[in-house]
Each structure stands twice: as structure tokens, then as C-alpha cells.
Amino acid sequence: MFFIKFFITFIILFIFWISIIFFQSANPTKSSQWIYDVYNKKTNIANNIQKEKVVIVAGSNALFGINSKMLSDAFNKPVVNYSVNAGLLLPYILYKAKKILKKGDIVILPLEYSMYNYNGLASTQMIDYIFSRDFDAFYTLSFLEQFYMIWNVSFKRLYDGYNFSEDKKITTGLYGPHNINEFGDQLQNSLKYKSKAFTNQLDNYKAKTYGREYNEKALSWIYLKEFNSWCKENDIRCIFIPGAFMKYESYFTDEKERWFYENISKIAIKKGMEFIGEPYDYMFKKELYFNSIYHLTSKGRDKMTQQIISDFQSFSK
Structure with missing residues (x-):
């Protein structure tokens, strides 16, 4: 009898908790404002292009790390940098990309390595944004993901x-539509804007352990394979490339970390995806980063973009 009462009480409290959450959904929060504004600007840029385009989809490593004009000149196609914030996590970033991709487009995904380890647990940013700005996205998640969010x-x-x-x-x-150019790239990330506070932020980072955290059965691969299939069905070319990442010695010396970076492209290809480039070529020295181990300076951005162009030229030969 005790367990029955406990279970009933738990269900009642959980329903009450859900009700409290749902009644405040769609109320805009200040913390989600800049992402909402930036997505609106980038969506308008994409929708105003009336021909086949290249779309960059990832988190802020690509927001800071891509020179879209350089890519546009090299590819002879319009380019839209549709990358905003990795904290929104893989399901939402892919969901959002589908809304602006059209037949004949090319989508390039320089995903943060954390996205390959997505396990269904929502981040603070994902919870904040979906509940305040895009509640329809909640219904695209699995029941377990919805439960975790709530x-x-x-x-x-x-x-x-x-x-x-x-x-x-x-x-x-620093963050907002006022610092986004006509291609969707971040502005004001040159060295003259790199304050002491940004330098301190960068100094406080430590090497990540994505190799040790990697799980071949991670939910991420289900999302990536589904997105890749969706692109094929809609005549969209889907290409994965490495994301910008600050170089640490452990990525070369630690066995599990080295295995991860040497094999992530091979794993993706084995799963039927197109992957161009090698992660180590996209790991740059500290002086090329702005305020995080993912955010390149304008000089670093040009270097990464040239690496992309070179990799695509080599691949097409």
C-alpha cells in the first residue's frame, strides 16, 4: 500500500511539475535572446538566396571559424553560415538546419566533437531555448529526451x-545580430578586440576528453544518419568536416584521444556519410583563438577556411 501511495503521489507531483513548465513555454527569456536574434538574421539571409547555396551548420566554432566570403569565392556559390551555439545540441541544430535547406544545396557540418557524443541529455541552453523560443522542436525529440528535458x-x-x-x-x-555580417559570420574577433578578460577565459580552459567519453552506440549517430538520409532524399549534398579546436598535447599522446581523432572520420564514412578532412589539420595553436578553445580569431578563421578549401580541392581531384 505504501508503494502504491508513493507512486500515485509521484505521478501527481510530476504532472503538476509538467503543468508549471508548459504554462511558461513560449515566454521569451533574456538568456535566449541573442541566439533567437542571430538565428532570425541568418534565416533571413538564407531565405533571400534564390539559388543553390552552401550552408554551414555547427555550433560557435563555425560561427567564429568560417570566412564565408572566402568559401563563396572558392566554390562560386553563395554561402550562409548558419552556425550559432553548440550548447543547443545536435538534435536542435539539425532540426533548425532542415528548415532552410533546399534541393540542390550543399550542407557542410564542421561539428564540435562533443556532438558526436550526444547521449540524449539536454543542456541548460537547449532547455532554455526550446521552452522559450521554439517549443515545436520539443515534439521532435524521443520520449526519453523529453523526459530528461522536463x-x-x-x-x-x-x-x-x-x-x-x-x-x-x-x-x-560580443554576441548578437549586430556582430553578424551579411554571410552569417561573427564580427569583432580580430586581435584588437581580444580583451584581457577574453585572454583569461582562454587560459582557464583545459584539454577535453572526447576520446575517453566516446561511445559508438551514442544517440548522436542515430541523428546524424537520419539527417544524412534526409539530405539524400531531398537532393542535398551533406558533407562532414572537422571543427575548429585548440591544439593540446594530450590529443596526440593519450591513446584514447589519439584514437578518437584519427578515426572519427573513418567511423562516419563507414556509416555512409561523406567526411572530408582530418581533425589534426583543424587544431590550431593558442594564439589563433579568441575567447574559447573553439573560437578562432579572424586570422585563425582565414587559416581554417583555407584548410577547408584545400581539402575540398584535393578531394575533388
């Missing part, structure tokens, strides 16, 4: 949702 909503996030203010566009700071 379970991990914090009291602070609920407070922010109910205490929302006017939807006001971001106009200052």
Missing part, C-alpha cells in the same frame, strides 16, 4: 520563464 528544468529557469520581459533585440556585446 526533469532538468531548474527553478531559476522557471522563474525566468514566468518573469519574462519584453522581447527586446540585443544590440550590444
Whole structure:
């Protein structure tokens, strides 16, 4: 009898919790504003192109790391950098990309390596953004992913949702549409904008352990294979490439880390995907990074973009 009462009480409380969450959904939060504004600007850029285009899809490593004009000149096609924030996680980033891709397009995905380890657990940013800006995306997730999202909503996030203010566009700071150019690339990431605070942020990073965390059965591969199949069905060429990543010695010396970076492209190809480039060629020295181990300076961005162009030229021969 005790367990029955406990179970019934748990169900009632959980339903109450769900109701509290759902009643504040679609209320815009200040923390999601810059991402919303940037996506709106990039979507308008993409929708105004009336011919076949190249679309870059990833998190902020590509937001900072791609010179779309260089790519456009090299490919002789319009290029849209549709990358925003890796914290939104793989399911949402792919979901969002499908909305602007059209027949004949080429989509290039320089994904952050964390995305290959996506296991269904929602991040703070994903929870915040979907519940405040794009609730329809919630229904595209599996039941378990939905459960994790609901379970991990914090009291602070609920407070922010109910205490929302006017939807006001971001106009200052590093992140926002005011610092996005006509291709969708980040502006103001040259060395003259690299403050002491940004340098300190960069200094505080440590080497990641994506190799040790890698799981060949991760949910990420289900999403990536589905997206790849969707692209084929819609006559869209889907190409994966390495993302920008700051170089650490452990990526070369640690056995599991080295295995991961030497084999991630081979794994993708084996699963039927097109992958161009090698991760080590996209790992750059610290001085080429702006405020994070993923965010290149404008000089680093040009170097990465030239690497992409060279890899594509070699692949096409």
C-alpha cells in the first residue's frame, strides 16, 4: 500500500511539475535572446538566396571559424553560415538546419566533437531555448529526451520563464545580430578586440576528453544518419568536416584521444556519410583563438577556411 501511495503521489507531483513548465513555454527569456536574434538574421539571409547555396551548420566554432566570403569565392556559390551555439545540441541544430535547406544545396557540418557524443541529455541552453523560443522542436525529440528535458528544468529557469520581459533585440556585446555580417559570420574577433578578460577565459580552459567519453552506440549517430538520409532524399549534398579546436598535447599522446581523432572520420564514412578532412589539420595553436578553445580569431578563421578549401580541392581531384 505504501508503494502504491508513493507512486500515485509521484505521478501527481510530476504532472503538476509538467503543468508549471508548459504554462511558461513560449515566454521569451533574456538568456535566449541573442541566439533567437542571430538565428532570425541568418534565416533571413538564407531565405533571400534564390539559388543553390552552401550552408554551414555547427555550433560557435563555425560561427567564429568560417570566412564565408572566402568559401563563396572558392566554390562560386553563395554561402550562409548558419552556425550559432553548440550548447543547443545536435538534435536542435539539425532540426533548425532542415528548415532552410533546399534541393540542390550543399550542407557542410564542421561539428564540435562533443556532438558526436550526444547521449540524449539536454543542456541548460537547449532547455532554455526550446521552452522559450521554439517549443515545436520539443515534439521532435524521443520520449526519453523529453523526459530528461522536463526533469532538468531548474527553478531559476522557471522563474525566468514566468518573469519574462519584453522581447527586446540585443544590440550590444560580443554576441548578437549586430556582430553578424551579411554571410552569417561573427564580427569583432580580430586581435584588437581580444580583451584581457577574453585572454583569461582562454587560459582557464583545459584539454577535453572526447576520446575517453566516446561511445559508438551514442544517440548522436542515430541523428546524424537520419539527417544524412534526409539530405539524400531531398537532393542535398551533406558533407562532414572537422571543427575548429585548440591544439593540446594530450590529443596526440593519450591513446584514447589519439584514437578518437584519427578515426572519427573513418567511423562516419563507414556509416555512409561523406567526411572530408582530418581533425589534426583543424587544431590550431593558442594564439589563433579568441575567447574559447573553439573560437578562432579572424586570422585563425582565414587559416581554417583555407584548410577547408584545400581539402575540398584535393578531394575533388
